Amino acid sequence: MSRVFVSGLGSVSPAGWTVEALRDALAKKEPLPTQPLTRPGWQKPLKMRPVPNLAARPPFLAHPRLRRTSPITHYVAAAALEAVKSVRHEAHTRIGIIVCLQCGCVQFSFRFFEETLKDAATASPLLFPETVFAAPASHVAALLENTPLVCTLAGGPSSYAQGLALGIDWLLEGRVDACLVVGAEEINWLLADALWHFDHHAVISGGAGALCLSLNPERSPGVELELITDAHPDTAAADRRQTAKKMRAQMPPENQAEILCDGLNESPRADAAEARAWADWSGPRLSPKLVLGEGLMAAAAWQCVAACDLIASGEFMAANVSLVGANQQAVGVRFHRVGQTISDLSSPAKTGSLAL
Numbered sequence: 001m002s003r004v005f006v007s008g009l010g011s012v013s014p015a016g017w018t019v020e021a022l023r024d025a026l027a028k029k030e031p032l033p034t035q036p037l038t039r040p041g042w043q044k045p046l047k048m049r050p051v052p053n054l055a056a057r058p059p060f061l062a063h064p065r066l067r068r069t070s071p072i073t074h075y076v077a078a079a080a081l082e083a084v085k086s087v088r089h090e091a092h093t094r095i096g097i098i099v100c101l102q103c104g105c106v107q108f109s110f111r112f113f114e115e116t117l118k119d120a121a122t123a124s125p126l127l128f129p130e131t132v133f134a135a136p137a138s139h140v141a142a143l144l145e146n147t148p149l150v151c152t153l154a155g156g157p158s159s160y161a162q163g164l165a166l167g168i169d170w171l172l173e174g175r176v177d178a179c180l181v182v183g184a185e186e187i188n189w190l191l192a193d194a195l196w197h198f199d200h201h202a203v204i205s206g207g208a209g210a211l212c213l214s215l216n217p218e219r220s221p222g223v224e225l226e227l228i229t230d231a232h233p234d235t236a237a238a239d240r241r242q243t244a245k246k247m248r249a250q251m252p253p254e255n256q257a258e259i260l261c262d263g264l265n266e267s268p269r270a271d272a273a274e275a276r277a278w279a280d281w282s283g284p285r286l287s288p289k290l291v292l293g294e295g296l297m298a299a300a301a302w303q304c305v306a307a308c309d310l311i312a313s314g315e316f317m318a319a320n321v322s323l324v325g326a327n328q329q330a331v332g333v334r335f336h337r338v339g340q341t342i343s344d345l346s347s348p349a350k351t352g353s354l355a356l
Helices: 019-028 071-083 106-118 135-144 159-172 189-198 240-249 268-277 288-292 297-312
Strands: 004-012 035-037 046-049 095-101 150-154 178-185 207-214 223-228 258-261 318-324 329-337
Touching: 004 019, 004 071, 004 178, 004 297, 019 288, 019 297, 046 189, 071 095, 071 106, 071 135, 071 178, 071 207, 095 135, 095 159, 095 297, 106 189, 135 150, 135 178, 150 159, 159 178, 159 207, 159 223, 159 297, 159 318, 159 329, 178 297, 207 297, 223 297, 240 268, 240 318, 240 329, 258 297, 268 318, 268 329, 288 297, 297 318, 297 329
Parallel strands: 095 150, 095 178, 258 318
Antiparallel strands: 004 207, 004 223, 035 046, 178 207, 223 329, 318 329
16 A cells, blocks of 8 residues: 655744744743733633734735735645645646635634625625635645645544545545645634633634645655544544544554644643543653644644654654544544654554555
């Protein structure tokens, strides 16, 4: 069976607009500062960790398709361009694009419906195209140009793993030469308010994370995608504790040469199922949300980007990513260093339907 490699990484987060900024922030393991987010009608503001403003306008924003776009499209474009650096300028390279979103273009949606409610006759039609979920993927496809397949997936954070699985299918079917999988979100007070009602401890954040997949090991910084577990959906018969446990059972046992990148966020209620599933893991662990905040789909992508970056840097032989969604499904993803065999790593996992 063909092997799948990570050819590039991209990140936009509250730490900054590069993978290097993400790496530095996670290495310090100190929560980034929060800022107040005003919620109309409430005296006490919400908290957020926004993406910092760039000192200079990036060149890609001069593209005609990106002149009036929302922040989420800027995040997706920046992360995408960073991730495809190794493949973009190769002749005739067909790049597939999969953009995964949970809440999508909330800023333009809010602006459009606010204008509509005030006076439908004067609401700007220019805002409407930027309210749809497919907008970021469409703009990035125009930016990269040679993109035969473009798809937007909407779902919970664990849907990022499904985006990786879809990208693998495209590669194995020969439909693309490389596949870019991006997870992104942007901040709006309405979204932060909704999150607060479910989890008072969460601090909303925005940004994007991207992995570029290919079948060519020469393009890779030394990272191979080894396994994606089955998707274990939450149902009336199987709650989050059970689905998280099933996902864990398909991942390898503890190994000190590996790291666990989880989604814990110091929220007793939200963390309970995932914490319990990984209670047997006493090895190295990284929790990006503790530093960056609750980025929803972007946070899932940050987990994968951080995992791959730690392997590429030589710090770990393998990394396990735990994605336990709020109310949808639990999926695990595993990466390892190129050149390592299963025997070099931990005991083989009970492979899911997408074992590679």
